[in-house]
Amino acid sequence: MNPVCEPLRRLKDDTAALHLRAELHVRILDADATLTDYRDYLAAMLGYHAPLEDLLGAHDGLGAAGFDAPRRRRAPMLAADLCALSDDPREVPRCTALPAVTSLARALGVAYVLEGSTLGGRYILARLPPALAGLRGHATAFLTGHGPETGARWRDFAAIVARELNTPAAEAEAVAGARETFERLIDWLAPRTRAAGAALREAS
Incomplete structure (x- = not known):
């Protein structure tokens, strides 16, 4: 097996179930998704990404390992998308229950979730439902990513x-960081999903 793939494969496999649970709270690929759903998605992602990217940017070990956190930030893209839809990103609440980055391995696990979402964004962008497809190139900087x-x-x-997670213990720490990142994201998204569901029930 390609050594570059081994720790990534473990990260993917050991977080797959949590990844699926997080996706259950994102409606923008549903056939009946609306512009309001998309605005809510952008706001929720900004509220989680911005403080998490700040956390990674302040981690000296990541920088020393070659992870250029400022260059990889996507919160400004989310803010730009909200501005394009005439929403004020400064009014978006920020998540305060963030995963721990007490070691380089845990920080890499956290970063894995954010970096993996750049690939997922391109998948989502190509499959936006008809009501949202017209937003491409206008309010889709976050999904377009880099x-x-x-x-x-x-x-x-x-x-x-591959270079830094070179022991089973380091891999396990990274998996713990990635899992906590998904768990905190689910906790962040779940109340917003329940609120949207309640609003739909009231409207019907």
């Missing part, structure tokens, strides 16, 4: 992971 550089940046991240 554009043609997305693949290269993911490979650079994979190389860092």
Whole structure:
């Protein structure tokens, strides 16, 4: 097996169920998704990404390992998308229950979730339902991510992971960080999903 793939494969396999649970709270690929759903999605992602990216940016170990956190930030893209829809990103609540980054391995696990979402964004962008398809190129900077550089940046991240997660203990720490990141994201999204469901029930 390619050594670059081994720790990434474990991260993917050991977080797969949580990844699916998180996706249950995102409605923008549903056939009946609306612009309101998309606005809610952008706001929820900004509220989680912005403080998490700040956390990673302040982690000295990540920078020393070659992870350029400022260059990889996507919160500004979310803010730009909200502005394009005439929403004020400054009014979006920020998540305060963030995963721990007490070691480089845990921080890489956290970063894995954010970096993996750059690949997922391109998947979502290509499959937006009809009501949202017209937003492409107008309010989809976050989903577009790093554009043609997305693949290269993911490979650079994979190389860092392969180099730094070079023991079973480091891999286990990274998995713990990634799992906690998904768990905190689910906790962040769940109340918003329940609120949207209640609003739909009231409307009907």
